[in-house]
Amino acid sequence: MANGAQDGSRLVQVQAPAQRFAYLQAAVDDAAAEGQRGEELLIPLLQAVQGKFGYLPAEDLAAVAEILHVPLSRVYGVATFYNQFRLTPVGKHIIRSCTGTACHVKGAQMLRDALQAELGIAPGQTTPDGRFTWELVACLGACGMAPVIMIDDEFHGRLTPQQLPRILRTYSA
Amino acid sequence: MSLEHLDAAPPQSAPGALQTGMTQLLVCGDSGCRSSGGDAVLAALQEAVRRAGAEGQIQLVRTGCHGFCEAGPVVLVEPVHAFYCRVNESDAADMVAAARRGEVLERLLYRPDPQAPPVVHPEDIPFYQKQVKRVLARCGRIDPEEIGDYLAAGGYQALAKALHQMTPEQVIEEVKRSGLRGRGGGGFPTGLKWQLTRQAQGSPKYVICNADEGDPGAFMDRSVLEGDPHSVVEGLILCAYAVGASEGFIYVRAEYPMAVKTLRRAIAQARERGFLGRNILGSGMDFELHIKEGAGAFVCGEETALMASIEGRRGMPxxxxxxxxxxxxxxxxxxxxxxETYANVPMIITRGADWYAALGTERSKGTKVFALTGRINHTGLVEVPMGITLREIIYDVGGGIRGGRKFKAVQIGGPSGGCLSAQHLDLPIDYDSLTAAGAMMGSGGLVTLDETTCMVDLARFFMNFMRNESCGKCTPCREGTQRMLETLERICGGQGTLDDLSYLEKTGQVMKRASLCGLGQTAPNPVLSTLRYFRAEYEAHILEHRCPAGVCKALLAYYIEADLCRGCGKCARQCPAGAITGEPKHPYQIDPEKCVRCGGCVDACAFDAVRTA
Incomplete structure (x- = not known):
């Protein structure tokens, strides 16, 4: 098998994919313009898939494997190694609870308890109405504003459990 | 653009640079200030400037981090050099009006306490007084999206000097003589590392910037990338020149989308100006720089794991x-x-190794950026000279412990670091003193703890993090983190024995010696250092079934002090478990069987009548 990592060369032939996966080919072309090739593209391609669908559909994983000429098992191995990748669909809004040190010593656990009560789901789950997906993340890097949660791209800092319901209401169903 | 062109361009004329003769409002656009409403302030200011028709007089600049996150959102006004704190959208019109008159808006100035006179200039605020801004010198002072600002502040002069006046060996020699050591954790001498790469056989060679800042409680690298991206890009190009590399990568963690965006723009602008690409500044040097976005794995901060990740594989060391x-x-x-290491390089080349090495201790030179967080009055991003004491950082820069509580410990260096106690307050901070005390410089997270933090719970917190992030490749780390976590959970749950303590120490030593990479080798540090300095707290959990800090829920019993209770019933309405009962105007009671120990009643009570034992 022509495999970039094993023979030390970064060149891997790219096959023309089906129409459904044209966006992947576009991502490959973009990366090629940057001088990036072969298996090096695996993580950027998975990021492109997730950017499009919010998660990694099985058929797109298979298409990535085909495009890069690597076994599907390797694609799956990478997809499950990194925290960023999800194999199931997500809700409309993504809530990220910071579990970093600064948030921990400033009551992040109480916020999580309140979120659990408010949303009725556990971390890693999506509300039945598909409105929110709730994730725990290591550190959002906004420690000065601890405790912090991030909803989509917005930070909410110096939070108390009492403020949560009002904030959640501002995100539409 | 050649060196001559660079010299010929007067700073004021550089496009995007701050225009002289105008009033500038430098609005912090960093995550810290954004989470306290900074975006809304900037929008309100834009609107106010437009309404006042003051576009020709007032220039609004969205800058990187000013450091004083506690006072956010912050705005610096030039040339009056006034520092506004906790700015609100509703202040925008007044700020614009004052700026047009060249006046200072007194009500937004910093006050050490409500009665004290206001402080106008940032340098006079205690938070900034002991800081030495080198790496952060331009953060908060320039527009990170405009290369012209960086050029006007002396940017890319180091590159021009190196390419035209120095050989690669001379660059390496200068970095070696400066005494610069790696700011990512271990503290390996940077110049020596460069020399080893230069001397190595093989082609092509690569340079990589590790921006996978994963330590919980640390945000130094993010602030540099978002506030002054070109300093890192320039440092990387200098390194590439020194080691003979033609391609480089910046590996940024997935959780930092703003940093990625800022860097992309910086790289594109540097390429346009001829600082990247072919024949850089006419020197014949070629160098291409790519961004690699991480995908969320703490272990990728380890260098061999990071490289595996760039190659498209699972990030295992x-x-x-x-x-x-x-x-x-x-x-x-x-x-x-x-x-941070790369960001130090341009100033070493421009100002020389002797200037650089004049600051610091014998074996640690220059400054270190710390993310100062936790139970401290002034949270924020600080840059201090090596050799400063913890006491100066916590009490002078950090303004002491919040709420007048007592200092208990400082957690330094993230999950790989350790906890230092009050006996270390006068320890001069450098790489070697921290390692000797059982902690490490790490990347620079500095979390201050007071008596409300349980050290056993904190050790459990870090071990849980390391257990989750262990890649699982080597047994000491994979099994060790799991067993140590189980043991710590047992102790927090009141089920621990004294044998558990020796088990923790023994397992920790094995992990330190036998783990494959830095993650496993340093994972026991938070446990071992707290066992060393706070053993009594572990013993209280085990022998007395008591959590002295009142954190470990299994060991807490909530009760209502009858003398203090006014019978308002607020706690009962707050209680999610229906565990609190009573009649209005009479003392209420908590049923310990039903109590879920959430602590909601403690917060609800206005009379401090809910207590824990």
Whole structure:
């Protein structure tokens, strides 16, 4: 098998994919313009898939494997190694609870308890109405504003459990 | 653009640079200030400037981090050099009006306490007084999206000097003489690392910037990338010149989308100006720089794991040697340093190794950026000279412990670091003193703790993090983190024995010696250092079934002090478990069987009548 990592060369032939996966080919072309090739593209391609669908559909994983000429098992191995990748669909809004040190010593656990009560789901789950997906993340890097949660791209800092319901209401169903 | 062009361009004329003769409002656009409403302030200011028709007089600049996150959102006004704190959208019109008159808006100035006179200039605020801004010198003062601002502040002069006046060996020699050591954790001498890569056989060579800042409680690298991206880009190009690399990568963690965006723009602008690409500044040097976005794995901060991730594989470390300098990315010689290390390089080249090394201790030179967080009055991003004491950082810069509580410990260096106690307050901080005390510089997270933090719970917190982030490749780390976590959970749950303490120490020592990479080797540090300095707290959990800090829920019993209770019933309405009962105007009671120990009643009570034992 022509495999970039094993023979030390970064060149891997790219096959023309089906129409459904044209966006992947576009991502490959973009990366090629940057001088990036072969298996090096695996993580950027998975990021492109997730950017499009919010998660990694099985058929797109298979298409990535085909495009890069690597076994599907390797694609799956990478997809499950990194925290960023999800194999199931997500809700409309993504809530990220910071579990970093600064948030921990400033009551992040109480916020999580309140979120659990408010949303009725556990971390890693999506509300039945598909409105929110709730994730725990290591550190959002906004420690000065601890405790912090991030909803989509917005930070909410110096939070108390009492403020949560009002904030959640501002995100539409 | 050649060196002559660079010299010929007067700073004021550089496009995007701050225009003289105008009033500038430098609005912090960093995550800290954004989470306290900074975006809304900027929008309100834009609107106010437009309404006042003051576009020709007032220039609004969205800058990187000013450091004083506690006072956010912050705005710096030039040329009056006034520092506004906790700015609100509703202040925008007044700020614009004052700026047009060249006046200072007194009500937004910093006051050490409500009665004290206001402080106008940032340098006079205690938070900034002991700081020495070198790496952060431009953060908060320039527009990170405009290369012209960086050029006007002396940017890319180091590159021009190196390419036209110095050989690669001279660059390495200068960095060696400066005494710069890696700011990412271990503190390996940077110049020596560069020399090893330069001398290594093999082609092509690569340079990598490790921006996978994963330590919970740390945001130094993010602030540099978002506030002054070109300093890192310039440092990388200098390194590439020194080691003979023609391609480089910046590996940024997935959780930092703003940093990625800022960097992309910086790289594109640097390419346009001829600082990247072919024949840089007419010197014949070629160098291309790419961004690699991480995908969320703490272990990728380890250099061999990071390179595996760039190559598109699971981010798992491999044994060293061979070190990356010999066999790194795709088996080629590779130099890898972190963000802050690269950001130090341009000033060493421009101002010289002697100037740089004049600051610091004998074996640690220059400054260190710390993310100062936790239970402290002034949270924020600080840059202090090596050799400063913890006491100066916590009490002078940090303004002491919040709420007048007592200092208990400082957690330094993230999950790989350790906890230092009050006995270390006068320890001069450098790489070697911290390692000797059982902690480490790490990347620079500095979390201050008071008596409301339980050290056993904190050790459990870090071990849980490391257990989750262990890649699972080597047994000591995979099994060790799991067993240590189980033991700590037992102690927090009141089920621990004294044997558990020796088990923790023994397992920790095995992990330190036998783990494959830095993650496993340092994972026991938070446990071992708290056992060393706070053993009594572990013993209280085990022998007295008591959590002295009142954190470990299984060991807490909530009760209502009858003398203090006014019978308002607020706690009962707050209680999610229906555990609190009573009649209005009479003392209420908590049923310990039903109580879920959430602590909601403690917060609800206005009379401090809910207590824990």
């Amino acid at each position: 491999r044994p060293r040697p061979p070190f990356p300098a010999q066999s790194g990315l795709w088996g080629k010689p590779t130099n890898i340093n972190n963000v």
